[in-house]
Amino acid sequence: MNYETVIGLEVHLQLKTKSKAFCGCSTEFGQEPNTQVCPVCLGFPGSLPVFNQTALDYAIKVALALNCKIQEYTKFDRKNYFYPDLPKNYQISQYDLPLSLAGYLDIELEERQKRIGITRVHMEEDAGKLIHQENFSLVDFNRTGIPLLEIVSEPDISSPEEAHEYLTTLKSVIQYLDVSDCDMEKGSLRCDANISLRPVGAKTLGVKTELKNMNSFKGVKDALAYEIQRQAGLLDSKKTLIQETRLWDAKAAQTLPMRTKEGAKDYRYFPEPDLAPFIIKEDKIAEIKKTIPELPKEKIKRFVKDFGLSEYDAKVLVALKETAQFSEECLKEYRDSNKKPVANWIIGPLAALASNNACEITDLKISAASLVELIELVEKKQVISNLTGKIVLEEMLKTGKGAQKIIEEKNLAQISDSGSLNVIIAEIIKENPKSVADYKTGKANALMFLVGQVMRKSSGKANPKAVQDLLKEKLESV
Amino acid sequence: MSIDKKTVENVAHLARINLDKKELDKISGQLEHILSFIDKLSSLNTDNIAPTSHILPISNVLRKDELRKSLPIAKTLMNAPAKQGNFFVVPKIIE
Ligand SMILES: [Zn+2]
Numbered sequence: 110m111n112y113e114t115v116i117g118l119e120v121h122l123q124l125k126t127k128s129k130a131f132c133g134c135s136t137e138f139g140q141e142p143n144t145q146v147c148p149v150c151l152g153f154p155g156s157l158p159v160f161n162q163t164a165l166d167y168a169i170k171v172a173l174a175l176n177c178k179i180q181e182y183t184k185f186d187r188k189n190y191f192y193p194d195l196p197k198n199y200q201i202s203q204y205d206l207p208l209s210l211a212g213y214l215d216i217e218l219e220e221r222q223k224r225i226g227i228t229r230v231h232m233e234e235d236a237g238k239l240i241h242q243e244n245f246s247l248v249d250f251n252r253t254g255i256p257l258l259e260i261v262s263e264p265d266i267s268s269p270e271e272a273h274e275y276l277t278t279l280k281s282v283i284q285y286l287d288v289s290d291c292d293m294e295k296g297s298l299r300c301d302a303n304i305s306l307r308p309v310g311a312k313t314l315g316v317k318t319e320l321k322n323m324n325s326f327k328g329v330k331d332a333l334a335y336e337i338q339r340q341a342g343l344l345d346s347k348k349t350l351i352q353e354t355r356l357w358d359a360k361a362a363q364t365l366p367m368r369t370k371e372g373a374k375d376y377r378y379f380p381e382p383d384l385a386p387f388i389i390k391e392d393k394i395a396e397i398k399k400t401i402p403e404l405p406k407e408k409i410k411r412f413v414k415d416f417g418l419s420e421y422d423a424k425v426l427v428a429l430k431e432t433a434q435f436s437e438e439c440l441k442e443y444r445d446s447n448k449k450p451v452a453n454w455i456i457g458p459l460a461a462l463a464s465n466n467a468c469e470i471t472d473l474k475i476s477a478a479s480l481v482e483l484i485e486l487v488e489k490k491q492v493i494s495n496l497t498g499k500i501v502l503e504e505m506l507k508t509g510k511g512a513q514k515i516i517e518e519k520n521l522a523q524i525s526d527s528g529s530l531n532v533i534i535a536e537i538i539k540e541n542p543k544s545v546a547d548y549k550t551g552k553a554n555a556l557m558f559l560v561g562q563v564m565r566k567s568s569g570k571a572n573p574k575a576v577q578d579l580l581k582e583k584l585e586s587v
Numbered sequence: 588m589s590i591d592k593k594t595v596e597n598v599a600h601l602a603r604i605n606l607d608k609k610e611l612d613k614i615s616g617q618l619e620h621i622l623s624f625i626d627k628l629s630s631l632n633t634d635n636i637a638p639t640s641h642i643l644p645i646s647n648v649l650r651k652d653e654l655r656k657s658l659p660i661a662k663t664l665m666n667a668p669a670k671q672g673n674f675f676v677v678p679k680i681i682e
Contacts (some may be wrong), residue, residue: 127652127653128653142674147657162652184641192680245676245679248676375597386641386646388646
């Protein structure tokens, strides 16, 4: 049977405020256990939470960037459950009056754009961290009370690839907003998925599985792909699916049922009496809207329009905010209407260099101006070949010197003047009568062989294009 | 509105309260009484009244995003029934 996949994603995002959501404890990652806690975040009796202004502003900023409607009246609720990572036995979250509703995020698929609905973006607090030992567990409450956003998508996602693209796009938008580290390894971005299958064309939804424990975007994609196979197999053999939570085991590359108590979850939400509601007026929304920078989608459009780049190139350059800024500087600086070489150099050699150094492009100590100088020397002035250009780039990184200077010092400039080249070409023709004869009888390979010989004799410095032209000319007259 | 013992048992379990049979009978009766009192409110027409989510007429109580001193570790763990190094120790519970 052919099935249609229905996926909804739930993303939890830590906001990078200095202090926690409801107290003045630090949110810094990686500190000694239980050194960033106080009576409020430990839930001691008599302590009172007060919400962090910056957390609210960041939350509104994200909701607006995801095209959500900010609710004028919003409040916190208590979500009640017992678990040792939750010192109050309830999580401060939002239930019936969340911060924002009904947004969307457009994602780029191979041939088209798709709009994924955002059901809601609401505010809550993070729980602590449990470290399970053989017979007991250790609890670190440093993370408890860090402001979190829960971003819930509509079940509009139809494949693991779409899920991956949604997450990548979401992360890129949030990084542009500069409100979260979005680091899955550190847990500042986490993702759970709901997935079900139904026969193509069916109106009702199938039985869904909730997937947890994915530690990377690739993990999300792999877990979803596995789950599609598993559910399709059960449906094909007419077995009943049960609604359950399953954990992704990345090493075994499979999902396993999570051991859980019977019965539906009953969180007994009620309004948090310790926190007064929030009334968010239009002027506040307008003020925050002003702090939202040009987002990736708009930037891609502008790169295509202003610099004549392909959608693909623009998308790669824009994915990271810092790289986008650097790329824009380079594109503006480059004095030619065809900007394609700039994109090629950043996406190709420069990105490779960054990846070899395990850092981002902007962490390399190569300025936009010096990169453009190099690109112009290769592409416009043809002082050096592409290959030599890459060597010069590495030298720039090593020494901090400019491209022109390196070319002079190492005597790397290519030989393009016909005088010097003709001397070498004459020698090569003399030394290779067989290849010359082959060329005369129409063997195309022979020409490339002769070009190669000239290049070798010039220690790679001859301009290959010039060599080819001159060689052809010379061969005609032999 | 009446409340059956099953519901009371469930609520007691959710709140991690142990009730023996005698207590269960007693509490069920009391809850029944409370709920029937609450039921009186249902006779009021509240169609055009927004639900109260907070009893004080205040809103937008916020603080600046500034750090304050956290507790020293000795104080944090002072009342912990079990500890190890900087950690609280709890029974191993798989959700
Ligand atoms: Zn605290």
